Amino acid sequence: MNEDCSAHEALVKELNDPTMRADYARPYDGYKVGPIAAVLGWLLVTSGTIVYGKKPSYGKFKAVEVIARIPYQSWEVATYTLLTGFYGNEKRAIELTKTSAFSRQAQDNETMHVVVITQICKRLRCxxxxxxxxxxxxxxxxxxxxxxxxxxxxxKSALELNYLFETHAYHQYSEFLALYGEQLRDTPVMSDFLVLYGRNVRSEYELFESIRNDELIHRNRSIKEIELRRK
Ligand SMILES: [Fe+2]
Ligand SMILES: [Fe+2]
Known part of the structure; x- marks a missing residue:
């Protein structure tokens, strides 16, 4: 596990504390996105609700996590393309390389979500x-x-759209934990992929708690990327 991943895992653990989580979320809770992200975000969430229902479920999470990986892969390819044009501008090249590194790490994180949740869905045949x-x-x-x-x-619109998507994912996982918490605490998780990824959880409650925290980190980071450019 590299340094960035270790820092991410440490933050995921810290965010289990409700006060820490509220403090971490607060600066970006009321972020107002522009019209392009607002329209696309509405379309994305509404179509997800029509096809998979409003309430969170294992099946909905499985589908959502297939989609959740995609923006990070797009960003990586887009930053690579842009670097072909801006490699002569060192400041810009550093910015693009940082975004690219984050997007690779987030792809691995979302891949872990989809693989582990899919195994649960297979077991439940849902x-x-x-x-x-x-x-x-x-x-x-x-x-x-x-x-x-x-x-x-x-x-900016691409990052804001991801902010909306991750906000929705964060709320759905929070609702899932609130609705099925007791049952999730009694369900153990055995996953070779989690071992490979380097995350230790004992129950589905701990798994979904950690995924909820991942989505909050992704949400905040999407807007932090916009702010970094302004500095
Ligand atoms: Fe995810
Ligand atoms: Fe995410």
Missing amino acids: VGWFRHMFIPLVFAFFYFWTIYLLYMVSR
């Missing part, structure tokens, strides 16, 4: 081929190119 595999797969293809193009023309 997903269908069309709704939970085919639709997210097709959507992911178009989403990748939409985010890539959006990042190239309006980096």
